[in-house]
Each structure stands twice: as C-alpha cells, then as structure tokens.
Amino acid sequence: DAKTTQPTSMDCAEGRAANLPCNHSTISGNEYVYWYRQIHSQGPQYIIHGLKNNETNEMASLIITEDRKSSTLILPHATLRDTAVYYCTPHNAGNMLTFGGGTRLMVKP
C-alpha cells in the first residue's frame, strides 16, 4: 500500500486560501489521489480526486506535481465550516481507501 505524509495540523484565517500538502511518493502509476475531509463525529466527505492533471470543482482545487509524488489541496476562501480533518489517499478502483492521520485544519475568524 502506498503511504502518505501530511502535516498533523494547520491554521488558516477565515477568507484566506488554505493550502494542504500531501506527500505520496510511492503512489503507483494507475492510482488516483483522492481527498476527503471529516468534520467532527461525521463520516468522511469526498472532496476531489485526480490522476495527473490539476482538477477543480465547486469545493476545491487539486494541484498534482508532474512526478506525482505530492499534491496540494486548495480551499480558495476558507470558512469556519471548513474546519475539519483532511485526508489524502491514493486509490484505484476495486481497492480500499488507505487513510493516514490526516491534517487537522483550523479556520480562525
């Protein structure tokens, strides 16, 4: 299983961009990078995923380095409701998601 490394915690001011890094240097060529977040006591919420190209949806943007060894999730205008634990996980179809410890993002007023 590929392993990921994420900062344990990060702070962000409300209204500013939150940039959450993830190192996945052992990801295999056919694995996508998936990002989920988990707000206290709830199930993980899917945010975005990508393979090689940068991706954007209504929730966030995902920047993947050319060598695919790392990625950054960007929340362009963080709000207090974005306070959560954010997980990145490599994944391909038919396999389990492998979660590490994630990054605890605290958005402050």
Add this chain to the structure above:
Amino acid sequence: DTGVSQDPRHKITKRGQNVTFRCDPISEHNRLYWYRQTLGQGPEFLTYFQNEAQLEKSRLLSDRFSAERPKGSFSTLEIQRTEQGDSAMYLCASSRLAGVLQETQYFGPGTRLLVL
C-alpha cells in the same frame, strides 16, 4: 447527506453481547465497503462487497466480525462477543465504477459503538 444511511447511529452494549449494524448504500451503487475508525485515527478498511459477493475479508479484525450483503443491496456487519476494544465508529461507504480505474466512495454517517 451523501445518500448512504447507517442504522443505528449510536449503540451502547455490554461486553460479551452481539451487535449488528446495517448500511443502506446509494441505490445504483454495486460496491459496498466497511471501515472502522478509532479515536484520533483515520478509517481502517475491514471488508468489501461487489453486489452480493464479498471480495475481500482478510482485513476483518477477528473471526468475531462478519458481514453480509444477501441481495446485493443493504449490508450488515455483526460483531459477536463484543470486547471493550471494539468501541469505535463503524463506517460504510458505497460506490460504482466510473471508468476503468475511477471509483469514488461515498460514506455514510457511521455507527458509534461503545462497549462497556
């Protein structure tokens, strides 16, 4: 609300009792996953079904854990002879293939188990 539902949301039981949790996936999803999450950790994979077939169960924590998906729709996870170490959040996720390699899993709200 992702459309995946789990019941009950909370369960308190005494050590040694059996418990059963139910998961109802998103209706068109043919894959269903169970995960367990202990405090301060990320979710940990337990088992997975494609339709009614259980394709991976080697990660179930012991032979006290079993799961079924009899008609390829809802699934149940049973823990027999519960132990205090079984206290955790049990999460269900469902998915369907979108392309050869893409598969997004959507999680339910989880069942929080406390074993006294």
